[in-house]
Amino acid sequence: MTNVKFRFLDNVAIADTAFEAFGKNENELFENAATALFEEMVDTRKVSAKIKKKIKLRNENLENLLYDFLSELIYIKDVDGVVFGEFKVKIRSAKDKKTRNAIYDLDADCSGEKIDYSKKEFRNDVKAVTLHLFKIEKTKKGHKVTVVLDI
Amino acid sequence: MIQKPEKNPYKINKINDYVWEIPATEKKGMNVPARIYASQKLLNEMDAGVFEQVTNLACMPGIEKYALALSDAHWGYGSPVGGVAAFDLDRGVISPGITGFDINCGMRLIQTNLNVKEVKPRIKELVNELFRAVPTGVGAKGALKVNKSQFIEVMENGVEWCIDNGYGWKADLKKIEEYGKIKGADSDKVSEKAIQRGLNQLGTLGSGNHYLEIQEVKKGAIFDEKTAKAFGITGEGQVVVMVHCGSRGCGHQVCTDYVRTFDSAMKKYGITVNDRDLACAPFSSEEGSSYYAAMACAANNAFANRQVITHNTRKVFEKIFRKSAEEMGMYITYDVAHNIAKVEEQVVDGKKKKLVVHRKGSTRSFGPGHSELIDIYKKTGQPVIVGGSMETGSYLCVGTQKAMEETFGSTIHGSGRTMSRTKAKAEFKGEKLQQDMERRGIYVKAASYSGLAEEAGSAYKNISEVVETMHNAGISRKVVALSPIGNIKG
Numbered sequence: 039m040t041n042v043k044f045r046f047l048d049n050v051a052i053a054d055t056a057f058e059a060f061g062k063n064e065n066e067l068f069e070n071a072a073t074a075l076f077e078e079m080v081d082t083r084k085v086s087a088k089i090k091k092k093i094k095l096r097n098e099n100l101e102n103l104l105y106d107f108l109s110e111l112i113y114i115k116d117v118d119g120v121v122f123g124e125f126k127v128k129i130r131s132a133k134d135k136k137t138r139n140a141i142y143d144l145d146a147d148c149s150g151e152k153i154d155y156s157k158k159e160f161r162n163d164v165k166a167v168t169l170h171l172f173k174i175e176k177t178k179k180g181h182k183v184t185v186v187l188d189i
Numbered sequence: 190m191i192q193k194p195e196k197n198p199y200k201i202n203k204i205n206d207y208v209w210e211i212p213a214t215e216k217k218g219m220n221v222p223a224r225i226y227a228s229q230k231l232l233n234e235m236d237a238g239v240f241e242q243v244t245n246l247a248c249m250p251g252i253e254k255y256a257l258a259l260s261d262a263h264w265g266y267g268s269p270v271g272g273v274a275a276f277d278l279d280r281g282v283i284s285p286g287i288t289g290f291d292i293n294c295g296m297r298l299i300q301t302n303l304n305v306k307e308v309k310p311r312i313k314e315l316v317n318e319l320f321r322a323v324p325t326g327v328g329a330k331g332a333l334k335v336n337k338s339q340f341i342e343v344m345e346n347g348v349e350w351c352i353d354n355g356y357g358w359k360a361d362l363k364k365i366e367e368y369g370k371i372k373g374a375d376s377d378k379v380s381e382k383a384i385q386r387g388l389n390q391l392g393t394l395g396s397g398n399h400y401l402e403i404q405e406v407k408k409g410a411i412f413d414e415k416t417a418k419a420f421g422i423t424g425e426g427q428v429v430v431m432v433h434c435g436s437r438g439c440g441h442q443v444c445t446d447y448v449r450t451f452d453s454a455m456k457k458y459g460i461t462v463n464d465r466d467l468a469c470a471p472f473s474s475e476e477g478s479s480y481y482a483a484m485a486c487a488a489n490n491a492f493a494n495r496q497v498i499t500h501n502t503r504k505v506f507e508k509i510f511r512k513s514a515e516e517m518g519m520y521i522t523y524d525v526a527h528n529i530a531k532v533e534e535q536v537v538d539g540k541k542k543k544l545v546v547h548r549k550g551s552t553r554s555f556g557p558g559h560s561e562l563i564d565i566y567k568k569t570g571q572p573v574i575v576g577g578s579m580e581t582g583s584y585l586c587v588g589t590q591k592a593m594e595e596t597f598g599s600t601i602h603g604s605g606r607t608m609s610r611t612k613a614k615a616e617f618k619g620e621k622l623q624q625d626m627e628r629r630g631i632y633v634k635a636a637s638y639s640g641l642a643e644e645a646g647s648a649y650k651n652i653s654e655v656v657e658t659m660h661n662a663g664i665s666r667k668v669v670a671l672s673p674i675g676n677i678k679g
Contacts, residue, residue, distance in 0.1 A: 048612040052236055052264045053550075055610050079327050102449070109445050116386045116438040119328050153328045160327040161639045162610070163396040163679060165441040166290035169448055169465035170266030186266050188290040188441070189397040189610060 044074035051170065051186045055162070062180035068104060068127040068144070071183055075108050075167075076122055076150075078187060079115070080160050085123025087149035095144040101174050103129070103142050104183060108167045111148070121160075122150030162189050197240040201225075201232075207662035208595075210255075211244055218248040218463070224255040226596075228658045231260055231650065234607070238264025239271075245463040246274045250471075251281025253537055253544060257596055259551060260658035261605030261650065265289075267466030270550035270606075273599045275535065276472060278543050282460065283477045284469035285447040285484070287547040289528035292444060292484055293491035294399075294435030295366075296525050296552075296574035296602070298585065299499055300421040302518035303428045303510065305405040309674060312632050315403065315509050316675040322501040323401055325394040325679035326636030332392025333497050340388055340490075341376045344439070347489030348496045356500040363563050364521035366553060366571075369492040371531070374485035379439075380446050383483075387439025387490055392497035396640055396679030398603075399434040400579055401498065403675035410670040416587050419569045420522050422669050429671060430519075431583055432498050433576045435528065440487035447480045472545050481530070481545075488529060495524055522585070523572035527552045527602035535597050546597045554588035554600035554665045573665045575656055577604045579633060580626060580646030582672040584656045591663040600665035604652035613648040614639050633676045640679060 042060060050056035057074045061067030076082050093110055097103035107127075114120060126147040134141050153160065165188040174183045199215040207226055213219040223243040227235060239262045246256035246268055253275045262271030267286040276282055308315065324332050333356075335343065343350045348369025351357050362368050376384075394401060406427045411417050422429070436443075451468035454476045455461065460469060470476040499521065503514035510517060530547045537544070555562060555571045562571055570588040577583040581604070592598050608616070619638025622645055626633055635641040659665045 046611045048609050048615065050264075050609065051266060052238065052606045052609050053270045054266060102452075105449070112445075113382055113386060113438075113442065115328055116330075116390070119330065121327070155326065155636065159637060159639075161637050162643070163327045163329070165395075165397075166445050168266035168290070169286065169452060169468065172465060188266065 043070040054186055054189045056184065056186045059183050059185065060180065064100065064129045064181060065127045067181040067183060068107060068129065069125040071104060071108060071185060072111055072125045075111060075164060075187065078162055078164055080121050080158065082123040084158060085121055086151045087124055088151045089120055089149070091148045093146040093148060097142055098139050100142055101172065103144055104174065105167055105169070105172065107144060107146065112164055112166065119153045120150050121153055122148040124149040164189060196237050199240055199244060207658055211240065213247065216244045216248065219244060221247050221252050221255050223247045223258070225258045225262070226260050226658060226662055226664065228654060231654060231658060235262065236264045239269045242267070242269040243272060245467060246272060248463055249274065249282060249467065249469060250460060251277045253277060259601045260655045261550065261601040261603055263605045265549065267464050268549040271601060272549045273547065273551050273597055275544040275546040275597045278472050278545060281472055281545060282469035283472045283480060283530055283545050284467055284547065285444045285451060285480055286466035286468055287549050288444070288484060288530045289549050290441045290444040291435035291528050292440035293488035293526045294528040295491060295495065296527065296576050297432040297495045297499065298522040298574050299430040299502065300518055300520050300522055301428045301430065301506070304426045305428055305674065306426065308403065308428045311509055312403065312675045315505065316632050316634050316677055318505045318509060319401060319502065320634045320677045322505050323392065323394050323498055323677060325677060326396050329393040329395060329679065330389035332501060334389055335391060337384060337388065340384055343391065343493045344376045344379060344486035344490050345374045346370055347492045351493050351496040357496050361496065361521050365492055365524040366526055369496065371485040371488045373482055374489050375482035376486055378479045378483040379443060379486045383439050383442035383446065386442045387437060390437040390439070391494055392501060393437060394434045394498070394679050395437055396636065398644055400676050400678040401502065402431045402579065402673050404429050404431055404583065404671040405674050406669060407672050413666065413668045416569045416668045419565055420572050420585060420668060421520060422585065430502055431574065431576060431671065432495055434494060434498070436487040436491035437494060439490045443483045443487045447483065450476055484530060488526060492524065523574060525552050525574050536593065544597065546599070548599050550602045551599045552602045553598055554592040555598045556588050556590035556593050573600055575601055575603060577652035578646040578649040579644055579673055579676045579678065580631065581649070581652050582670060584652065584667055585669040585671060586656065586665040586667050588665060589663055592665060596664055600659050601655060604649040604655050606648055607650050608648040610643040613643045613645055617642040617645040631673045631676060633678065635678045637679070644678065
């Protein structure tokens with residue numbers, strides 16, 4: 039399964055859409071989950087890289103960081119009218135000096151284009167990322183996340 | 190990999206031919222039993238996720254009487270879609286996840302006095318023009334642009350804002366649940382992000398299962414003539430317009446924001462839930478009251494969204510048929526919310542009590558005499574709009590006293606899916622479906638072929654059986670069946 043970045047699940051969450059995304063490390067996991075999110079809306083292979091957007095986020099919890107990252111992408115999709123097809127994610131973790139808790143910092147470079155129905159076919163709009171079954175797991179080959187999107 | 194549960198693992202008792210109960214002893218933490226409304230056939234075919242999810246609802250703090258799954262129930266995120274949970278205001282909770290991301294997703298039915306014979310020859314023109322007037326699909330925007338201060342007024346005043354600004358008729362207000370404005374809306378509780386997402390989306394349909402449909406009353410489709418007449422359905426061949434959509438980005442963002450807030454706040458209140466999406470907080474807590482005020486804003490935005498769509502639909506009909514909307518009798522029959530949490534007076538064990546009723550994919554079904562209803566509907570019970578798939582048609586039903594007694598005044602919202610979107614997409618092809626439907630006299634225009642394939646009739650339960658079940662259970666009686674002739678979808 040080394041080459042599989044994500045796959046949609048056909049027997050989960052009947053009303054909505056569920057996918058699993060994989061990554062050999064956290065960066066790749068986040069990139070592939072973001073790609074799967076946009077794959078629900080458009081053929082991401084055909085999305086050009088005309089628009090660049092940087093996202094910076096911080097959280098003490100990796101799962102919450104991913105939830106916020108995907109939610110942020112949905113927000114930008116609506117407000118800027120953009121879909122993305124490519125992501126470069128860097129996550130750095132450190133320990134908070136006071137609390138000694140882990141802190142994750144995310145920097146993402148996202149490339150995409152304006153939503154234009156005269157240029158390509160779009161699929162479903164995604165309303166939100168739900169917390170139903172939302173889970174990052176460690177696997178032999180790295181990480182896996184399960185995500186259910188509200189359609 | 191997550192496996193779909195194959196069958197219901199819990200003991201289920203038959204209450205009568207249409208009501209089933211999972212006792213509170215069946216799952217650890219259940220505070221009340223779970224009740225399922227279904228015919229034997231629907232129960233047998235019911236997606237096993239429903240049993241897991243309805244019993245999860247039954248575990249929530251302060252839940253009253255029963256957690257409910259209705260005949261259209263299917264596996265959702267957190268609550269089943271087709272689920273109802275009512276909570277005590279003092280002991281109970283409110284949950285953004287149960288209410289759903291699409292706050293006040295709902296249905297509206299608009300009458301016309303046009304006959305199918307005059308509409309059918311113009312159906313393509315009509316649908317194409319509607320498709321232009323009501324933006325659909327990914328990131329749809331642009332039907333009506335408002336600035337931030339106007340948007341705040343929309344969130345706080347709902348349809349009143351639309352009427353004051355020329356997007357509808359004064360009479361429309363009376364034909365909307367809560368008169369198009371849920372009280373207690375406070376825009377200070379809505380994030381800047383939710384406002385920005387919603388700004389340009391008024392009057393847009395969205396995608397997924399949302400649609401705007403032209404329907405006809407076919408021969409033999411009126412089951413209760415007197416009630417039908419009160420609902421503006423006067424005879425066979427009559428054409429109506431049904432709208433299914435919600436609060437768009439504004440509502441989705443309100444829920445996203447508060448699901449995260451509640452997810453972290455639960456620890457403080459010592460609450461645990463069986464599914465993270467059921468994250469909740471005491472209704473009376475700061476988080477609870479903030480969410481209610483923000484949810485009311487998003488709900489009002491959804492009522493306004495359907496109002497702007499109605500206004501633009503009337504304009505399209507005027508253009509095509511060269512008559513005024515008034516001449517065409519384009520009055521609203523009703524507008525109902527089916528993803529919502531509301532404070533309502535209910536009778537529990539013979540005592541009047543205020544509850545926060547969550548309806549997730551469930552429609553209010555208030556019976557005759559209810560003080561919330563306008564006079565004409567006080568006589569009949571409220572109109573209940575049940576939206577089916579674009580292939581198989583929809584129903585107009587009426588609320589009952591029995592719903593007040595058994596289901597917190599709630600009933601079904603649609604037919605309910607039987608097949609996941611991913612599976613439907615693999616099984617059906619949008620282009621072919623569109624052609625097949627056109628041959629059968631339904632002209633569809635969709636923003637997306639794959640989205641269209643996901644909405645194939647075969648991906649849904651048999652709507653007649655779903656409606657019949659609630660009719661026989663006495664929760665909502667069927668009044669008219671409505672068949673599609675034209676449809677726009679995202």
